[in-house]
Amino acid sequence: MPASLLWAVDVHGRIYSLSSAGQQWELWRDAPMEFKRVTAAQQCCWSLGCDNGIYLNVFASDVPVRYREETYENQRWNPVDGFSERLLPSDRWQWSDVTGLQHQPLHGFQLPSSSWEWEGDWxxxxxxxxxxxxxxxxxxxxxxxxxxxxxxxxxSCVRRRRWIRYRRYKAMDTWAKIPSQPMSLPDPFSDISCGGWEVTEEPRGRLSLWAVSLQGKVWFREGICHHNPEGSSWEEVPLPGEVVQISCGPGDLVWAVLWEGKLIVREGITRDCPKGLSWALVEGPSPEVGASHVSVGSSVVWAVTKDNKVWFRRGVNSHNPCGSGWISMVGEMITISVGLHDQVWAVGCEDRAVYFRQGVTFSELSGKTWRAISAPRDGERSHSSASSHQRLETTQVDRCPVCL
Incomplete structure (x- = not known):
């Protein structure tokens, strides 16, 4: 069976991965700094650095990441010169996009970041x-x-021809910082979550990346797909309150935790509207103690309250993203993470060990019991140090469940 990876960040900000085919946590030694969060998909892994920057690690594959830039050269015929660049005032630009509305000279194209390189000339x-x-x-x-x-x-009074140039993404299997927008965002990010790859197959490799800022605002990364893994820009999503944490599943489920402990659910997510239309408010699992963490999968929602109790949301699906009620589960955790096939991992409250939820099946999504993962860190002989992971996400490499 193809290998899958479980990702984690320890209390020192170091990123580890545990393969379903391996026996220990592997340290990513090329990380440029310490990290606060990590979230992964099939083709890449995103992280939030302690410098508040967003970093991307695109996994190497046999299919290169290439993007085609194109522009059009336009000419008009006149009796003196024949076809020439002398256009009428009402005409399009001499160099333009396919519509003729955007001015696109050859020298105006720049690489979006240092992670790209030109394959050749125009x-x-x-x-x-x-x-x-x-x-x-x-x-x-x-x-x-x-x-x-x-x-x-x-x-034939006018003519045009298309010029093409390819750029290739070169920062494979390394952590590359996403360039900031022309205007800096108003405040740093505090949480990120990626998903949405099951919403549509076109464009290939499209992902949804959600982020929460320190002021409780939510942002959505536009334009992430196979030939543009960095995406294009951040768009702020209006909110009914201040958000502290967010979770995005592989499909159309997006839940977030508000500052006061209530939860909100994003509605209206479709192929043509990946960031959805509106928020619905959901009461937390406990009226006395608010929620502190939430994680969603394909058809499940798990939550942790501020007293470290674990809760399962029943009745959740694409037609009813809010679900129908909470079920209290055994165990005390500080964070929880739903991975492939709605499998569940968590970090223990007392020992900070990584736990796996056994018995999760299609007919019993809440599972049966927690089992601690015994796996040493890279370079260590015992598994005791594996207990200091504070944030974990899963990624699928070849569409197979994580087998641990």
Whole structure:
């Protein structure tokens, strides 16, 4: 069975992973600093650094991460010069996007971060709709904008050709910092969670990344997919209160904990609207003690209250993301994490050991009992030091359950 990974951060901010095919926690020694949070998906792992920066680790694979940049060169015919760059004032830019509305000169393209490199120089695309064009790649039309053809006709008054250049993501299997936006965010992040890969298969590798700031605001990372693993920008999501922690499942479940201990659920998440439409308020498991942590999977929600009690939410599914009620579970934990196939891990309150929930099945999602994971850290002979992990997430490598 293909291996899967369990991720963890210890109290010193070091990142470890435990493979279902391994016997010990492996330390990621190339980490540039200490980290506060880690969250993972099939193709990558995100982390929140102690410098409040967001870091991305894209796993190496046989399929390179490439992105195609393109721009169009536009010309108009006139009786003196023939086709030239001398356009009418009402025409599009000489160099533009496919619509002609955006100015896109060749020299205006920059790499989005130091994690990318150019594969080569710009070149003319000499194919049009699957057929070769003339050597210089021009396509012709009566006017802008209109339907283009590769054949030049007597009434072809304008022409355009597409220029292409590829860039490749080079920061594989290492922690690369996500560049900040042109304008800095108002306050640092305190929590992150990724998921959403089951919402749609197109575009390939699309993920949802949610973040919480120190002021209790929630942000959504736009544009994450296979050919753009860093995403494009952060968008603030309006809230009914101040959030302290958030969790995103592989599907359309997103839950968050409010400062006063209540919980909110994101509704309206679809293929075309991955960040959803609105929030629904859910009362916490205990009226006397508010929630402190929540974690969601495909069809389950687990929560921990401020007295370290563990709770399971029944009746949760895509049609009813809020569920129907809470069930008290045995055990005292400080954090909890739902992984593949709704399997559950947690960090013990007293011993800080990592626990696995045994007996979780499709027919019994709440499982049967907790079992401590006995695995030494990298370079250590005993398993006692494995008890200082304070935050863990799971990642699937080849769509298989984690087997520990």
């Amino acid at each position: 070149y003319v695309d000499e194919n049009f709709e699957g057929e070769p064009t003339e050597k210089e790649g021009w396509t012709y039309s009566i006017d802008f904008p209109s339907t283009y053809t590769k054949d030049k006709k007597w009434n």
